[in-house]
Amino acid sequence: MNKWARLIFLFAFFLNGTIAITKAQSGQWIWMKGDTTYNHGWEAGQVGVETANCHPYSAYLAGSWADDSGYFYMLGGLKYAQQRAQYYDNIWRFNTKSNNWMLVRASQYLNSVGIYGIRGVPDTNNYPGSRTGESIWKDHQGTIWLFGGYNQYWGNYNDLWKYDVxxxxxxxxxxxxTTGVYSGNYGIKGLADSANLPPPRMESASWIDENDNLWLFGGYCYCYGDKFYNDLWKYDPLINQWTWMGGTDSLDAVGHAGTKLIPDEANIPSARACTCSWADDTGNFYLYSGTNGILNEYTLGDVWKYTTATGQWTWMNGEQQRSVIGNFGSYCVYDSNNYPTTRNEAVCLKQKDNVYIFSGYVNEANSRAVTGRDLWIYNIPSNQWSRIWGDDSHFEGVYGELGVPDPSNDPRGRMGAVGWMDINNNLWFYGGNWGVYSFTEADLWEYIPDTTCISTGISTMKIDQNIKFYPNPATDQLHIEASSIHNATVTISNLLGQVVLQQQFSDNASIDISTLPKGIYLVNIMDERGNVLQKGKVVKE
Structure with a gap:
């Protein structure tokens, strides 16, 4: 496919003029909307009407979902103003086609307590109140479910709501x-009961199964300081009852990892909150990362799988130690030795067998507390990680021009952002906190993944870690170390997949790239039988 077929120009027509939004080449970021500075208020216009000037507030730990028509929704969240937290109950909708926001509904008050009405009776006046860190599910009918959350002025919640979009x-x-009641009712493990109720909490892992049962694991409560859970719950909407399915009813439990890759009924993840969670295509639940320390003092990086058919946990990947620096490996290379630095409050978005992990709060072993600026893929079938963007540096980012892709664009690291995946499998991220808690973002980014980095989980590559190419970035020469390799071929392509340079070599080689334009290139090294021995990206300066 030629260059002009791959570049699509979309135009969003605003009330105050016209802006051209150029679609990016693969592997690039686009700043789509919002502001480059922190702690912004919101501009609603008329409720229920999209306009170019409509935009949400800066948002940290909001709830989110996407509907079947491709609209993105954001609920609640908080921002900081004059070092003071402001909690919201608004619902916002974003249209990727028009690049516009719309305010769906909101109360008249900040830090609102909500209107509950009569239990089980829908009412246009009802709303859950301002909160953050709530659990959100979307069932197969498109109904949205909400549980728990936190508002520092009212406390932790353990109420359950549903929203007819x-x-x-x-x-x-x-x-x-009401809030401020810090106990729940566990009942008997494995037995549903109308009196059962999870204790109040926020930032739990959540899943929904094929029968629209809601599942919940862990989280934490500002009950008597930060207290963390490792209990597993299931809610059955047909009988309106909770069931305590596993874990302990005590706080700050250490868990039991067992042997990596071996399921066991005794296995259970340690107590934690601020995790990533997803379900695979066979209905099993996955859990990644989190924290179990006051003020995010300790971050985690282990991957767990819960097999719904057997009710057993399996420790799949990562280490049980806290605050561990990752092994980044080469870009777009899946390897069993790769793993991200431990983190919490990252954004996880699943596309088939691959899960994208973006940013989060990283508290490394050297006590450097930062918001990471990296993007990873975890491939479920191979149980391997690959870094596809970013590194372990930490700076304020590069916004570039609004709506225009550029290889140098770089959203700064953030924690507690919201994310969506559109119908084209592109990634979108909004808000979050940068660096420290008092800087809340109000920017919207789109990322077009590099499809060459997406694994099918069935690899025919024979990656040889002894084959290396350097320097990276490179200016004139790209050197290849490949001793004892004969009749190999190095192919260099641009991000459109067009071959710009190809050369055969044996053993070590130096490739003249001085005539190539500046940019990012894909490097493939193959043996004489066509097996891929090494692959990655190089930056030409």
Whole structure:
């Protein structure tokens, strides 16, 4: 496919003029909307109407979902103003086609307590109140479910709500209509009961199964200081009952990892919050990262799998130590030795067998507390990691021109952002906190993944870690170390997949790249039988 077929020009027509949005080549970021500075208020215009000037507030730990029509939704969240937290209950919708936001609904108050109405009865006046860190599910009918969350002025929640998106109506389903009650009711493990109720919490892992049962693991409560859970719960909407499915009913439990890759009924992840979670295509649940220390003092990097058919946990990947610096490996290379630096409050987005992990709060072993600026893929079938963008540096980012892709564009690292995947499998991210808690973002980014970095999980590559190419970035010469390799071929392509240089070599080689334009290039090294021995990216300066 030629260059002009790959470049698509979209135009968004605003009330105050016209802006051209150029679609990026693969592997590039685009700053799509919002501001480059922190702690912004919101501009709503008319509720229910998209306009170019409409935009949400800076948002940290908001809830999010995407509907079947491709619209993105954001609920609640908080921002900081004059070092003071402001909690919201607004629902926002973003249209990727028009590049515009719309305010769906909001109350008149910051830090609102909500209106519960009558339990089980939908009402246009009902709404859950301002909160952050709530668990969100979307069932197969498109209904949105919400549990828990936190507002520092009112406390932790353990109420359950459902939201009819089409009718724009909330229903209080279960749990108390007050906060400050720090206990739940576990009942008997494995037995549903109308009296069962998870204790209040925020930032839990969550999944939904094929029967629309809601699942919940862990989280934490500002009950008596930060207290972390490792309990597993299931809610059945048909009978309106919770079931305590596993884990302990005590706080700050250490868990039991067992042997890596071996399921066991005794296995259970340690207590934690601020995790990533997803389900594979066979209905098993996955859990990654998190924290179990006060003020994110300790970060985690282990991957767990819960097999719903057997009710057993398996420690799949990563280490059990806290605050571990990662092994980044080569770009776009899947390797069992690769793993990200431990983190929490990252964004996880699943596309088939691959899970994208973006940024988060990184507290490394040298006590450097930062927000990471990296993007990884975890491939479920191979149980391997690959870094596809970023590194372990930490700076304020490069926004470039609004709506225009550029290889140098770089969203700064952030924690507690929200994310979506569009119908073209492109990634979108909004908000979060940068660096420290008092800087809340109000920017929207799109990332077009490099399809050559996406693994099918069935690899025919014979990656040889002894084959290396350097320097990176390179200016005139790209050197290849490949001793004892004969009749190999190095192919260099641009990000459109067009071959710009190809050369055969044996053993070590130096490739003249001085005539190539500046940019990012893909490097493939193959043996005489066509097996890929090494691959990656190089930056030509």
């Amino acid at each position: 089409r009718k724009n109506i909330w229903t209080w389903v279960k749990g108390p209509n």
